[in-house]
């Protein structure tokens with residue numbers, strides 16, 4: 001993570017716009033992004049002149065190994081109280097940037113109880129905005145995560161057959177991720193077959209895969225903290241004309257969305273490109289979710305590629321492109337890839353084939 005130094009500095013550049021003296025990071029992906037710490041207890045305080053990670057004695061050695069661009073303070077009796085005591089020591093009014101969606105009410109109360117000089121200022125998701133644009137080292141890891149899940153899919157596809165339970169297939173995918181050195185799945189792997197494939201976010205069940213059924217596999221690997229997210233839909237048997245035409249429409253929608261991606265376009269325009277194709281095929285009512293989302297240290301992050309989204313795409317963003325159609329009691333089809341926004345357009349990180357596999 002050679003560009004780590006600039007992360008904390010880039011956050012500091014936002015201080016005057018936010019009119020804050022310091023920013024509190026409590027969400028773990030944010031802490032990891034800014035200083036490298038991967039532990040699950042800690043708070044990072046970024047001030048103009050210094051950055052401090054407050055954590056406890058379980059993490060003494062780990063923090064020594066992992067943390068860059070911050071000094072580490074090992075505290076007793078709760079990190080939030082320690083941050084409060086530290087801020088009270090400033091003995092002046094302090095405008096503290098924080099994320100209302102990440103700081104809990106009890107954390108806020110506990111800190112305020114100790115440090116009455118703190119004035120809470122919403123940080124407008126400044127850290128999440130920084131995270132949305134990936135640097136070269138992040139992109140290299142994300143390419144690896146996307147490749148990994150493609151490799152797992154290619155390996156598992158030969159084992160998909162009627163009679164195998166959805167839950168068994170999901171377990172096989174997650175085993176493949178760990179076997180290849182991933183730290184785990186980016187989310188609970190989705191395997192949904194037959195009519196259940198129309199449930200866009202189905203949990204795998206004990207239902208065996210049946211002949212002449214669609215199977216939606218939505219899977220992702222975490223590699224060195226970074227997520228991939230990929231969906232493929234396969235058919236058990238010879239695909240019917242209807243299945244094939246639905247599949248081709250979804251693929252066409254995905255390609256249209258990918259072609260719409262370039263720096264300067266809105267997230268909503270990308271969604272519109274996918275939705276426009278499905279509308280022309282008379283399938284708009286079956287496309288019941290947004291076209292994609294940002295991807296990185298979290299599996300869902302900024303930006304959201306949804307209807308009417310005004311946020312603008314920038315070079316270095318990584319997003320999923322995942323249109324789908326879901327027909328009740330018939331089944332669903334979704335095709336999802338991870339792409340990076342480049343200077344001129346976008347390129348795929350996902351390596352797995354997008355052809356309709358008939359197994």
Ligand SMILES: [Mn+2]
Nearest residue numbers: 229320322336
């Ligand atoms: Mn996704």
